[in-house]
Amino acid sequence: MKKWIVLLLSSLFIVGVMVACSPDREANETEETDNGTEESDNENAEEEKPEKLVIWEDKDKGVGLDAAIASFEEEYGIPVEYKELDMATEIREQIRLDGPSGQGPDVITLPHDQIGQVVTEGIIAPLDVDESVTAIYTESSLQAQNYDGKLYGLPKATETPVFIYNKELMSEPVETYDELFEFSKEFSGTEQYGFLALWDNFYFGNSVMSGYGGYVFGSENDVPNPQDLGVNNEGAVEGARYIQKWYEEIFPSGIIGESGGSAKDGLFQDGDVASVMDGPWAFQTLNEIGMDYGVTPLPKLPNGEYPETFMGVKGWHLSSFSNNEEWATVLIEWIANEENAKIRFEETSEIPPVKSLIDDPIIADNEGAQAVAIQSQRAVPMPNIPEMAEVWEPMAQALQLIATGESEPQEALDEAQSTILSQIELNHSGE
Incomplete structure (x- = not known):
């Protein structure tokens, strides 16, 4: 009987010590995280910011980027430049030369039917984005940006004759x-x-x-x-x-x-x-x-x-040669978001496959945009x-x-x- 009481008291003592010590340990860990790790990570993030990011956009379409770049620079403090090249031919050909030499862009635009080829060549890299980012786009436009089970771009514009x-x-x-x-x-x-x-x-x-x-x-x-x-x-x-x-x-x-x-x-x-x-x-x-x-x-x-x-989907893609993959991805998310997609439509008339904008008066009341939307339902994505x-x-x-x-x-x-x-x-x- 005495032995049983001794064991019970010993167990209660150990539990009491653990409970008493636990808050102090958690407080110490929290304090270390608050005063050390997070601060260090923030410092590293600041240090890792590139001097600038570069986009290669389609010919005569750069005007659609101006507002998005201005707000991105204000938000993150990273300068962004863009260069206009013919999307169908020049961008793919030029990045083959400039990419490996370190003179290429961080972000490029391409028609979706080129994705398989440029992935095979190692020109673009998969995008790592949250589901909340991709949820704003139409299913067909996202499918067009997928290859071999991976997402390789965010939709910029959809088009069909x-x-x-x-x-x-x-x-x-x-x-x-x-x-x-x-x-x-x-x-x-x-x-x-x-x-x-x-x-x-x-x-x-x-x-x-x-x-x-x-x-x-x-x-x-x-x-x-x-x-x-x-x-x-x-x-x-x-x-x-x-x-x-x-x-x-x-x-x-x-x-x-x-x-x-x-x-x-x-x-x-x-x-x-x-x-x-x-x-x-x-x-x-x-x-x-x-x-x-x-x-x-x-x-x-x-x-x-x-x-x-044929339905074509233009997208924003991450260059495999970029040394700034994380920030380039943030830039892609930014220029392709709902607000900037709407501004880009106003400037270029290229129709964004953003679900919330389909019923927006700026597109719903636009005869050309509606015709493209209807014809797209009778179209097939280019392989x-x-x-x-x-x-x-x-x-x-x-x-x-x-x-x-x-x-x-x-x-x-x-x-x-x-x-x-x-x-x-x-x-x-x-x-």
Whole structure:
């Protein structure tokens, strides 16, 4: 009995000592953290701030960054510079040279279909951001920024081709391509045209072919399969025949090839074309020249289906060559946030895929933005796997042969399909 009492008293004594000592230990740990570690971390964070951060932005779009940079500099005390380069070609080519030499940027912008290729080359790095950051964007725009299960950018702008018409020549938009074809015939023999499109460019021409059932890559569990090409299936050939009809009976020969885009733009801006298929990137120039224009989603094809356009998502990306990854990531989050996305839209007319802004009057009451939003629902994101790089040139060559009548659609598309598969085998078999 005595032994039991002694043991009980000993246990109570030990517990009492632990309880009594615990607050002092925690207080000491807290004091050490408050007076030592946190202060040291803050000092290190200050020391690690770079002298400056550099962004490479698309040509003529830097104005959309000015407000975001000013507020970032005020908030963090880090100067930010930007340089404008052509997004589609120059940025990727230039960073291959400047990145390894330490002369490159911290942040770059790219179209999402280049992500697979630049990841493979080690040009951009995955982004480590909180879910609260990504939650503001549309699901499709985030999917476009993902590759191999990792996030490689934050969405900047979404775009897809739409129908733009000059109200002086076309008072009301057409609802079908059959109507548009008949409308365009009325301009025959004049120096004006009812409708122009760059359908020898696969980015635009694919919308017709896909509307008839063609596709680029099939997919398995939402992952593109580069061995499953639908560019020469029955639907793609039928769509190509419809494209050929427009070139034979309506379109002028001058809008084929590399100079076709500038020729089309010049004719439309001069008031010699009633309507065009173009993207939201055209709005800024049309506003500047004062054209009274309207914008709608694309008309229905003769088969009753809507053209299935490519949807592109431009993003902000972290350069793998940056020595300031953490601060560059903070900068990306800042320039892509809701407030700065809205300001950028006001300055550039590029539509941000930020969910809260879709119903904002600045976009909801904007005819062009709404047309892009509707057409985007009928669009497919361009594949962002590296193999997509092998598709563009063979398909452009095929469509140009079809447009000029030098080849029949089936023959041209079969040749393109064969070339694409050969190039994929040659350049990507080890990936």
